[in-house]
Amino acid sequence: xxxxxxxxxxxxxxxxxxxxxxxxxxxxxxxxxxxxxxxxxxxxxxxxxxxxxxxxxxxxxxxxxxxxxxxxxxxxxxxxxxxxxxxxxxxxxxxxxxxxxxxxxxxxxxxxxxxxxxxxxxxxxxxxxxxxxxxxxxxxxxxxxxxxxxxxxxxxxxxxxxxxxxxxxxxxxxxxxxxxxxxxxxxxxxxxxxxxxxxxxxxxxxxxxxxxxxxxxxxxxxxxxxxxxxxxxxxxxxxxxxxxxxxxxxxxxxxxxxxxxxxxxxxxxxxxxxxxxxxxxxxxxxxxx
Amino acid sequence: xxxxxxxxxxxxxxxxxxxxxxxxxxxxxxxxxxxxxxxxxxxxxxxxxxxxxxxxxxxxxxxxxxxxxxxxxxxxxxxxxxxxxxxxxxxxxxxxxxxxxxxxxxxxxxxxxxxxxxxxxxxxxxxxxxxxxxxxxxxxxxxxxxxxxxxxxxxxxxxxxxxxxxxxxxxxxxxxxxxxxxxxxxxxxxxxxxxxxxxxxxxxxxxxxxxxxxxxxxxxxxxxxxxxxxxxxxxxxxxxxxxxxxxxxxxxxxxxxxxxxxxxxxxxxxxxxxxxxxxxxxxxxxxxx
Numbered sequence: 001x002x003x004x005x006x007x008x009x010x011x012x013x014x015x016x017x018x019x020x021x022x023x024x025x026x027x028x029x030x031x032x033x034x035x036x037x038x039x040x041x042x043x044x045x046x047x048x049x050x051x052x053x054x055x056x057x058x059x060x061x062x063x064x065x066x067x068x069x070x071x072x073x074x075x076x077x078x079x080x081x082x083x084x085x086x087x088x089x090x091x092x093x094x095x096x097x098x099x100x101x102x103x104x105x106x107x108x109x110x111x112x113x114x115x116x117x118x119x120x121x122x123x124x125x126x127x128x129x130x131x132x133x134x135x136x137x138x139x140x141x142x143x144x145x146x147x148x149x150x151x152x153x154x155x156x157x158x159x160x161x162x163x164x165x166x167x168x169x170x171x172x173x174x175x176x177x178x179x180x181x182x183x184x185x186x187x188x189x190x191x192x193x194x195x196x197x198x199x200x201x202x203x204x205x206x207x208x209x210x211x212x213x214x215x216x217x218x219x220x221x222x223x224x225x226x227x228x229x230x231x232x233x234x235x236x237x238x239x240x241x242x243x244x245x246x247x248x249x250x251x252x253x254x255x256x257x258x259x260x261x262x263x264x265x266x267x268x269x270x271x272x273x274x275x276x277x278x279x280x281x282x283x284x285x286x287x288x289x
Numbered sequence: 290x291x292x293x294x295x296x297x298x299x300x301x302x303x304x305x306x307x308x309x310x311x312x313x314x315x316x317x318x319x320x321x322x323x324x325x326x327x328x329x330x331x332x333x334x335x336x337x338x339x340x341x342x343x344x345x346x347x348x349x350x351x352x353x354x355x356x357x358x359x360x361x362x363x364x365x366x367x368x369x370x371x372x373x374x375x376x377x378x379x380x381x382x383x384x385x386x387x388x389x390x391x392x393x394x395x396x397x398x399x400x401x402x403x404x405x406x407x408x409x410x411x412x413x414x415x416x417x418x419x420x421x422x423x424x425x426x427x428x429x430x431x432x433x434x435x436x437x438x439x440x441x442x443x444x445x446x447x448x449x450x451x452x453x454x455x456x457x458x459x460x461x462x463x464x465x466x467x468x469x470x471x472x473x474x475x476x477x478x479x480x481x482x483x484x485x486x487x488x489x490x491x492x493x494x495x496x497x498x499x500x501x502x503x504x505x506x507x508x509x510x511x512x513x514x515x516x517x518x519x520x521x522x523x524x525x526x527x528x529x530x531x532x533x534x535x536x537x538x539x540x541x542x543x544x545x546x547x548x549x550x551x552x553x554x555x556x557x558x559x560x561x562x563x564x565x566x567x568x569x570x571x572x573x574x575x576x577x578x
Binding site for chain 2: 003007009011015016017018019020021022042043044045061064198223225226227231232233259260261262263264266267269270271272273274275276277279
């Protein structure tokens with residue numbers, strides 16, 4: 001049965017799957033310098049941003065992704081003060097990071113200013129902290145920025161990128177991870193979105209290898225549901241040279257001065273549990289280091 | 290963008306979402322006495338069974354559902370010997386249950402014999418234990434069967450049903466749960482598929498209430514990914530009158546005499562972790578009893 005034109009469908013290349021949302025109207029479409037950006041108003045998921053044909057975020061379900069890209073890494077670090085976000089132009093991750101009172105500076109570096117300008121219009125709730133005095137937002141190449149970063153100057157690097165094709169491809173490489181390692185202080189952590197465990201296990205596996213090759217001794221993948229992404233099952237991968245990633249500040253999670261909709265201490269631990277097939281694929285990776 | 294006719298799409302009524310699989314060919318279609326059954330050969334997910342327009346199972350991803358519908362309940366019971374499966378005509382749950390050497394009898398009761406006959410043809414790997422001497426398969430109304438079940442005769446009841454519309458509606462009711470409670474022995478557990486936490490929280494909440502009203506003192510929902518079901522995020526709910534469901538036989542899980550692809554001891558614990566919004570909705574349900 002074919003869906004009518006009232007639906008937006010993302011066909012996941014190679015996987016033979018597609019996910020669709022019922023659309024009320026297209027609100028915007030443009031070709032930026034880097035990518036094609038579309039904004040839709042959906043019937044049940046609020047606003048929807050599409051980049052180069054791929055679903056990026058919806059009003060309704062972005063909370064899971066943004067909470068899981070920020071809080072597990074920040075609560076795995078004893079005292080995260082300086083945060084760098086590569087990508088993340090919708091500003092949702094920045095908004096979560098700035099909820100941590102100990103953060104002194106959160107720098108967002110996205111290559112495409114148009115993503116942020118459109119997010120300010122269509123996802124204003126995600127941009128609510130853009131004028132926080134601790135926020136620094138710049139539009140430039142994150143790979144280049146990381147090459148020039150002052151050594152040992154950052155506590156957490158969050159790579160909140162699109163899929164590893166097009167402008168984001170370099171963000172999944174060993175060379176980029178080496179630059180990240182150099183920028184991180186002791187106990188520093190990088191966390192990166194790492195696609196679907198069900199559909200893209202090869203990407204997760206390659207990321208583990210590239211991170212370890214770059215000098216990150218501890219690498220752990222976290223699972224979470226994400227309805228609008230291919231397979232509905234997504235992941236992020238944390239890595240550190242010296243931080244074993246298992247000394248989680250549980251007490252601080254339980255007394256956090258902000259509300260979450262998805263994340264809590266039980267979910268943090270649960271996200272680290274790997275199904276058998278992932279244990280098998282990552283048997284040199286996630287096992288106790 | 291509309292998908293071509295080479296895709297099967299399940300539109301999830303009311304949720305404004307659809308999931309699609311690329312199809313090679315339709316292998317079978319029939320209207321049984323109870324429901325319309327279709328079988329497709331997909332491009333990347335193997336065979337696909339559709340009942341009344343809803344995806345039931347695929348060769349590629351059914352392992353998650355079948356493992357999670359059986360092993361958590363069986364390993365939460367000290368010595369499960371007699372198992373009853375209501376629904377589950379594809380026989381995948383029966384196959385998992387019979388992997389437990391302590392099981393003496395596993396009785397499958399599905400209202401629609403055609404589901405089993407088609408599964409024998411198109412999903413033979415799920416029917417591999419149908420002739421096990423401990424298996425009893427009958428085609429009758431599970432609700433009626435449970436009314437007449439000998440009191441205190443069953444250790445685990447697995448309700449592996451379709452959605453709560455049509456023939457399966459009664460399987461989500463207080464009256465049915467009262468009959469199940471009567472059929473269970475001490476320490477007995479019922480486990481039932483409970484739809485998507487993201488899309489159907491009202492169904493999960495109603496199930497908790499109905500189970501508690503029926504006399505089940507301990508009720509816990511488990512989360513797991515299921516790519517082909519609406520939102521890609523699914524759940525089952527376990528309940529017991531006397532078994533607190535937290536005395537899991539971890540040692541037996543770790544030394545299990547069979548392989549799993551998804552389930553293990555970490556996943557068992559992780560599946561019980563609830564996100565904040567579920568904790569909020571089930572605050573009278575899942576909290577320590």
